[in-house]
Amino acid sequence: MSAASRKKAAVLGSPITHSLSPVLHRAAYAEMGLADWEYGRHEVDEAALPGFLAELGEGWAGLSLTMPLKRAVIPLLDEISETAATVEAVNTVLFTDDGRRIGDNTDIPGIRAALRERGVTAVEHAAVLGAGATASSALAALAAMGTGEVTVYGRGGGRVAEVRGWGERLGLAVRTADWADAATALRAPLVIATTPAGATDFLAGAVPERPGTLFDVLYDPWPTPLAQAWSRSGGAVVGGLDLLVHQAVLQVERMTGRGPAPLAVMRAAGEAALKER
Incomplete structure (x- = not known):
């Protein structure tokens, strides 16, 4: 089957009803004149994957993956990119003409692009809240930015060795700290919050008087209490929609073989969808 005949894509995850990926990808297809392309949404957990x-x-070009599938998919693939292998997280699956499944990670360049859009291209040190798959992508993005040291505040002690392993593979100086001390993270020039909704709410009252940049990967609900407090204190805030749009741009381009994907149109579609919720 030729690449031109593959016109199906979808996002998989559990839960998945909240995902904005269909809105973003469909907006891109419409703007790019890809009227015969379709993008769906499927509730799929690890057991069902x-x-x-x-x-x-036949006809599948690619898949977008959200939690809890970013690691579960790896043994099911024929190949994964070096970027995805480094952090053991795949958020994009591409299907080749000969039926092979190739895993990649667009979260990492998406994080860098979202920060670059707000003028953040390098920091001496940073803090990451959370120690899951998105945190690993954040570490890879920080390593590519030449960050000197990163402190990771994990909510459970079980991933300390894993987090340090990511740092070793990335050539990044990573230290771990207890979640109980997460308020100290807010003093870093760049704070990346990768935790689920509600997890960082208790930190809203601990925002320093002159905060740096907060990158909160959540987009619904938005703004989070932490992001809201950060903005009130004059700090720069990068939101989850910024990440979602930038990584989706890369997915659209790689799945369709066309480009550039319309960043502004995709962002506007995402903002409109969130307002309707």
Whole structure:
């Protein structure tokens, strides 16, 4: 099957009803004149993933993956990019003409692009709240920015060794700290919050008088209490929609083989969808 015949894509995850990916990708297709392309949404957990992939028919170009599938998919792929392998997280699956499944990670360049858009291209040190798959992508982005040291505040002690392993593979100086001390993270020039909704709410009252930049990967609900307090104190805030749009731009381009994807149109579509919620 030629690349031109592959016109299906979708986002998988659990829960998935909240995902804005269909809105962003469909907006891109419409703007790019790809009227025969379709992008769906499927509720798929780790247990169901192997069966879902096995049952895919012809016409598929790619998949976007959200939690909890970013690591679970790796053993089911034929190949993964060096970037994805470094952090053991895949958010994009591309299908080749010969039926192979290739895993990649667009979160990492998406994080860098979102920060660059706000004028953040390098920092001496940073703090990451959380120690999951998105945190690993954040570390990779920080390593590419030449960040000197990163402190990771994990909510559970079980991932300390894993976090340090990411740092070693990335050539990044990473130290870990207790979640109980997360308020100290807010003094870093760049803070990246990768935790689920509600996890950082208790930090809203600890924002310093002159905060640096906060990158909160959540987009619904938005703004989070932490992001709101950060803005009130005069700090720069990068939101989850910024990340979602930038990584989706890369997904659209790689899945369709066309480009550039319309960043502004995709962002506007995402903002409109959030306002309707």
